[in-house]
Amino acid sequence: MLRFASLASGSKGNCLVAEAAKTRVLIDCGLKLRDTEQRLARLGLLPGDIAAILVTHEHGDHAGGAFDFAAAHCASLYLTYGTLSALRAEGKVVEGVKTTLVNSKERFPVGDLEVHPFTVPHDAREPVQFVISDGASKLGVLTDIGASTAHVEATLSGLDALVLECNYDADMLWGGAYPQWLKQRIAGPFGHLDNLQSERLLGALDRSRLKHVIAAHLSQQNNRPGLARAALARAMRCEESWISLATQEDGFGWRGL
Ligand SMILES: [Zn+2]
Numbered sequence: 375m376l377r378f379a380s381l382a383s384g385s386k387g388n389c390l391v392a393e394a395a396k397t398r399v400l401i402d403c404g405l406k407l408r409d410t411e412q413r414l415a416r417l418g419l420l421p422g423d424i425a426a427i428l429v430t431h432e433h434g435d436h437a438g439g440a441f442d443f444a445a446a447h448c449a450s451l452y453l454t455y456g457t458l459s460a461l462r463a464e465g466k467v468v469e470g471v472k473t474t475l476v477n478s479k480e481r482f483p484v485g486d487l488e489v490h491p492f493t494v495p496h497d498a499r500e501p502v503q504f505v506i507s508d509g510a511s512k513l514g515v516l517t518d519i520g521a522s523t524a525h526v527e528a529t530l531s532g533l534d535a536l537v538l539e540c541n542y543d544a545d546m547l548w549g550g551a552y553p554q555w556l557k558q559r560i561a562g563p564f565g566h567l568d569n570l571q572s573e574r575l576l577g578a579l580d581r582s583r584l585k586h587v588i589a590a591h592l593s594q595q596n597n598r599p600g601l602a603r604a605a606l607a608r609a610m611r612c613e614e615s616w617i618s619l620a621t622q623e624d625g626f627g628w629r630g631l
């Protein structure tokens with residue numbers, strides 16, 4: 375069985391755990407070491423249970439704790455050359471941590487899991503996102519993408535579970551207090567998805583196998599949970615209560631496939 379949970383989701387830190395048989399991996403580790411350890415314990419896991427961290431891109435809310443965790447608990451890191459280069463330039467690389475470069479066009483195994491990376495438009499050096507499979511079921515995670523692409527929609531079609539960014543509500547962002555340059559960055563083609571873009575992206579997928587849809591990476595300033603859930607529920611033609619929510623403080627609990 376493939377199962378997954380989130381430790382945290384949002385601009386203050388992202389971390390998701392996926393497990394099949396004896397293999398557990400994190401997707402991103404944007405929390406401080408102690409926070410990651412405490413939140414794993416909430417899910418019944420020990421830090422030493424984590425074999426690897428798949429890092430999507432170098433932004434601090436995704437990669438900020440990755441090297442520290444890997445160094446402390448002998449996990450290996452999987453990341454693109456661009457992400458590693460950017461982290462090295464920022465002085466975030468801890469020597470001695472085992473790193474494996476991800477080719478964004480090639481799937482690779484990590485223990486009992488198969489990982490399918492795919493490219494996304496986002497303002498980082500070489501960002502990717504991931505689909506994870508145990509051979510029977512597929513989980514897709516998509517956050518930090520400025521606009522959907524045909525490649526993304528083909529990759530995310532036919533999934534069993536999807537964790538999907540609903541970063542902001544456009545009216546709240548443009549009417550809010552952020553400086554103009556930041557509003558433009560967030561709403562730009564290499565920024566983040568708003569609720570409507572996420573609704574359209576989900577509506578364009580083959581959704582026939584989807585058992586879990588989880589709204590993620592919500593802005594605490596520029597979005598409301600009810601707006602994100604309503605948008606994804608429209609795309610799924612389901613009750614809003616069926617759409618789950620990943621929160622900054624609690625992520626979400628275990629889901630099984
Ligand atoms: Zn992010």
Ligand SMILES: [Zn+2]
Nearest residue numbers: 431433496518
């Ligand atoms: Zn980012």
